[in-house]
Amino acid sequence: MEPSKVSFLGPKASFSHQAAVEAFGGSAQLTPCLSFADAFSAVQQGQSDYAIIPVENSSNGSVMQTLDLLADRNEIYADVEVCAEHYLTVHHCFMVRKNTSPAYSSITKLYTHPQAWGQCETFLSKNFKGVERQDVSSTSKSAEIVSKETTECSGAIASRFAAEYHGVDVLAENIEDKADNTTRFLILRNVHSKRSARLTFQDASPSKPSSTALKTLVLFTVDHNSPGALADALSVFKDHGLNLTSINTRPSQKRAWQYVFFVECARVPTPQNQKAVARVLQSLPQVTESCKHLGTWKDRL
Amino acid sequence: MEPSKVSFLGPKASFSHQAAVEAFGGSAQLTPCLSFADAFSAVQQGQSDYAIIPVENSSNGSVMQTLDLLADRNEIYADVEVCAEHYLTVHHCFMVRKNTSPAYSSITKLYTHPQAWGQCETFLSKNFKGVERQDVSSTSKSAEIVSKETTECSGAIASRFAAEYHGVDVLAENIEDKADNTTRFLILRNVHSKRSARLTFQDASPSKPSSTALKTLVLFTVDHNSPGALADALSVFKDHGLNLTSINTRPSQKRAWQYVFFVECARVPTPQNQKAVARVLQSLPQVTESCKHLGTWKDRL
The missing domain is CATH 3.40.190.10 (Periplasmic binding protein-like II)
Structure with a gap:
């Protein structure tokens, strides 16, 4: 195929x-x-x-x-x-141009995506205090830049994946402040x-077996002028035995201060709850202005 | 005083x-x-x-x-x-240095905060197609820059408030795409x-009378391993007659995939619901890990 x-x-x-x-x-x-x-x-x-x-x-x-x-x-x-x-x-790594093995103290410039600086503060303040930092549009790009560096002695912060892709040498691994x-x-x-x-x-990532739980993501809007509409919509999930695992809210972009809600719920399939999602989707239109099933998939956490 | x-x-x-x-x-x-x-x-x-x-x-x-x-x-x-x-x-305005009254066609450079470009696209593409744009850290800063401009003929996008503060001339008002x-x-x-x-x-903004409704903001966390905990916490608001008006979710920063929830609710005060917030705060600890009342105030929408 x-x-x-x-x-x-x-x-x-x-x-x-x-x-x-x-x-x-x-x-x-x-x-x-x-x-x-x-x-x-x-x-x-x-x-x-x-x-x-x-x-x-x-x-x-x-x-x-x-x-x-x-x-x-x-x-x-x-x-x-x-x-x-x-x-x-x-995971972030510190990397330099292939086969150059510079001492940290000889590095004069650092490249990475703005977010990565904040994620590697401990490593950076210990080893590269005061060294010039240049923001780039992605961590991968920073690896690419140092791979082609010829005039300066520079380093990049990116993933091991990016280091291998761009052919640069990793001098330190897992330099992020937060391991998880x-x-x-x-x-x-x-x-x-x-x-x-x-x-x-x-089947492509067999290292982590799927749990038996299923997750479902549903999007809905409620009538802003109907008191209790949001609570009623959320109750529908509970009434059908679905455990809410997350809620997100975004502006509707149609009228100010009206929202679209994203509700994610989980269930371990049993003969009893086999039709729970279908029943929720059947009941939601009675308490929402609009609703949409965005998908159901295997929990991989 | x-x-x-x-x-x-x-x-x-x-x-x-x-x-x-x-x-x-x-x-x-x-x-x-x-x-x-x-x-x-x-x-x-x-x-x-x-x-x-x-x-x-x-x-x-x-x-x-x-x-x-x-x-x-x-x-x-x-x-x-x-x-x-x-x-x-x-509201955004287009402004230039005081008493210079340039034609739009003679403007060679524009300054504003990156977000404001996107909010005034219609005006910009109609009047300033191809004109150089310089990002600055705030719209107020852009007004300040053009107020001091001496060598170039430049314009800024900022509020009328900023124009008055920095003493520049407003050439066009309400240039934002979205009026509300x-x-x-x-x-x-x-x-x-x-x-x-x-x-x-x-009393300082008497132009808009307060509605009689009160808003309350409550923060809570739930036990991630307890199915239905989030739905139970949200039910508490409904049970005491408080109308949920918004929900926000942020990472707990303590463990991955655990959240803090911000729930805002509204009520028009009546003798019956006078103690509703107090009762919610009394009931929430039974179904949450932690909860905090962040305040109650008059609805100004």
Whole structure:
């Protein structure tokens, strides 16, 4: 069978690229996108079987841009659904140009993405106090820059994946302050795609067995003028035995101070709750203005 | 009586400064802060009677940094509470150096905060296609820059408030794409402050009468391993007749994938619900790991 086509947010060797390799294995055909919106479009238009998109980081919280695309306020991604998730532990390394082995004290310039400085503060203040820092658009880019450096003695902070991709030497590993900084990715497919219905990409990361629990993501809006509407909508999940695991709120963009709500819930499948999600989706329209099932998938946490 | 001391996020003539003037009037002593954290500290330490902090924008959603400070995970702002809110409509103007009256076609450079470019796209693409754009750290700063410009013919995008503060000429008003782009500010005080208990800053913005409704903000965490804990906590509000108006979620920062929840609820006071908030706060500890009342104030929407 033809390999899966997967879109991820570029550049190559980004954390999204690494997540795609981990989730889909080496045989998939991975394509970098310029934006999250492009990845959604690729799935909607059928150019990709899947897209893999960061939705939440354990330290920084939800990725608003991804939620806004899932909200799909202009109904341009109507056929995109979530079919799986993938957790990527974010490890940073310190790296330099191949075969140069400089002492830390001879490094005169550092490159990385603005967010990574803050995530490696302990390592940086211990080893590189006062050294010039240059922001770049991605950690992968910083690895690429030092790989081509010829005039200066510079270092980059990026993943081991990016170091290997760009062929630079890792001098220190796991330099992040927080050992358990993890990003959760959602994997998207087109509900009408027969190809992705057949493919079993889950087998690509056999190291972590799936739990038996299933997660479901539902989006809804409520009538802002109806008191208790939000509480009523949330009660529906509880009434059908679904455990709410997270709630996110975004502006509706239609009227100020009206919201779209993202509710994620989990259940361990039993004969009793087999139809719980279907029943929730049947009941929600009675207490919401609009609602949409964004997908159900195996819990990978 | 001594005027109120109010901290806001600087620089001077920022939107926060404008919100402070609108909410507290001209007689208050307004002090710019370098960061949101400094404004929280000023209230906690008693250097300010109040701080005014943006918490939500009608288009962009919640301000995560403000939620994280309210979560107060290290308990350094234990005495800070929300005592009021203020809504500021965000209007942008196009401005140039005083008494220069240039034609649009002679403007060679534009200055503003990165967010403002996106908010004024229609105006910019109609009048300034291809003109060089320079990002600056605040819209107020852009007004200041053009006020001092001597060599170039440049323009800035900022508020009328900033134009007046920096003494520049407004050539076009309300150039924003979205007419109802509004930012909600919270006003903070120290629960132990006798001064701010006495002061009645609400009277400073008499143009908008308060509705009779009261809003309450409560923060809580639930046991992640207890199924239904979140739904149970939310039910408590409903059981006591409080209407949930918004929910926000942030990482707990203690363990990955555990959250702090911010629930805002509203009620029109009646003899029956007078003690509703107190009862909610009494019941919540039975279904949450921790909970905190962050304040109750008059609805100003």
